[in-house]
Amino acid sequence: MTENIWQQYETRLLRVLEYIHAHLDEDLDLEKLGEIACLSSYHWHRIYRAVHGETAAQTIRRLRLHRAATELVETRKSVSAIAARAGYPNLQSFTRTFGAAYGLPPAAYRERGKTVYPTAQSEEASAMYEVTIKTIKPMHLVGLAHRGPYPEIGATFAQLGVLGGSRGLFARMKGSVALYYDDPDVVPAEKLRSLAAIWVDAPECVEPPLEAAIIEGGDYAMLRHVGPYSDLHKAYGWLYGTGLPSLGRPISDAPCFEDYVNDPKNTPPAELITDIYVPLA
Template sequence: MNLIGNPAGKALWFIESHFHEELSLDDIASCGCVSRFHLSRAFEAATGFAVMRYVRARRLTEAARRLARGAPDILAVAVDAGYGSHEAFTRAFREQFGLTPEALRAQGHLDNLALMEPIKMDESLLAHLEPPRFVDGKPLLVAGSSERYHCESSSGIPAQWQRFNAIFGKIPGQVGRVAYGVCYNADDSGNFDYLCGVEVADFSGLPDELSRVRIGTQRYAVFTHSEHISTIRRTWNTIWNKWLPESGHAPADAPNFERYSEQFNPVTGMGGVEIWLPLRN
């Protein structure tokens, strides 16, 4: 993989070269000459982890190795891992590994720990991504079922779609038969809301249990996802880490979405899927 234009690849190299130093999301984004927003989305698409969560896990893994070897000064290990106190380090360590630094040092081995080893970049970008078309999108009201996910635990989305299919076509004010998978409210920690929904004429009359997303007028790059729906992350990865850096465009901090036309077959998982990436004007 050519890392020259790959923000996630550059970030991994920078993190592995500098995680013993003070690091911020801005520092890591600067190494790839992209925004925090662009890097966060690109890194999550390529690795499945939030940037700073990965940094923390790598630091704690190296700290665990030192403790298993019998490091005498736990506070020194904590400071080297970026923590200002023994208490803060212990809380983070227990959250990461399920035991305290003292307990690990006493047991003297790492056999029962899930360590975060350096990630090798997934090189499975699409060999050929069809050039997008550019669309000035109209305002869109989308209603449906929404769940909060983390980029490391978004495997529940297919089951969310299965639940939503039971109400598809029955939503008050539904417009057409197109479905939308809308990603919004993303943060730097890798959390995001995902809504399975349909366009509606207005939000009045909707049951309270349905979520609503209002998408404003927006310029989009629209990509066709031609493979099985289970590989859509591969297409997103190629967009964020290859097409976007080479395109000269910048992403807008706005909802992005998958559009499932009537040609999409939910049984075979094929056909009629587009990815709409919002761009800065």
């Protein structure tokens, strides 16, 4: 159950992923997803897990918790409303599940998310962040364009996983990265441009909707962030406000990128590692 299955069921699995991401607010019946995939319940569950490394139910739970974490930090919605939207029948069950995944109960997670960016002199900054200069070689990418809010790029990565698997790219995969072309403080969320990509060992000739890209070699400011993706905005705030000025190097006119060191499907959110790279002139 490897590449042959992915090739055979690429279109069906992409259709299911699109449906899941578009209907997270609804009761996502697993048998209904099997119908969308046009597969029997027996084969459907096995194929989905073989391709994605997790069950459809685990995907849905993970995506809803990720969205809830983002809403806790970025909105003023009540915790009860966020819990209900995530599909939990009561606040207690949501608090228990969220706490187990993110290491803090929802209210405490929200309060921590409101913390202002630490200054360069603070002990918190020293403990949380460190920026270094790293020289990298050119990186060849195969990616899938994402248009819209950056926190929603996970849906595009899921599609890329199906396409990359069905087209035999994972054998040459060296990592998973995302290129970000626009400043979210300037460009409207719905117009933000990014690229969900896998890093391969040599240039690839690809067919649409996949596209080839390259990250130029050279010096980059690198910050390692450990924790949920919903906390990345704080790392960026510190990096641009304090970390980069401390280096005394101008920034190059090229996009920043994130290198995802581990996999959110099998890593607790508190242990996710993201290396942020900003090109230096």
